[in-house]
Amino acid sequence: MALPLAIALAGCGGGGNELGPAEAVWASPDAVKVGAKGSCFVGIGPTVHVYGGKPPYVLKNAAPLAMSLDRARVNMPGEGFTLTFNGVCLTDMPITIEDAEGRLLAVPISNAPI
Secondary structure (H helix, E strand, C coil): HHHHHHHHHHHHHCCCCCCCCCCCCEHHHCCCEEEEEEECCEEEEEEEEEEEEECCCEEEECCCCEEEEEECCCCCCCCCCEEEECCCCCCEEEEECCCCCCCEEEEEEECCCC
């Protein structure tokens, strides 16, 4: 009797994700590079907008001494967060964006002299 049950499960796909692949989280811009003449930039930087996945999106800053975010969470697709730079040089330090389903996106941030 166990054999027909196994065949029935195999025939229906085994109960996987019938909705297809989950939509990826993405950001615009997908990377940020700033700088100032002869030094690293100090001041308000760009706003990064978040799309896809399942909101809300939680933000994690890998370099809080070098930059700050105007929020820790983005509630809706298309909303964004603004970076403020403290003049500390950095290369490809990520802001990690995690959606409600646990999907992750790292946006690399660089601040270097021009």
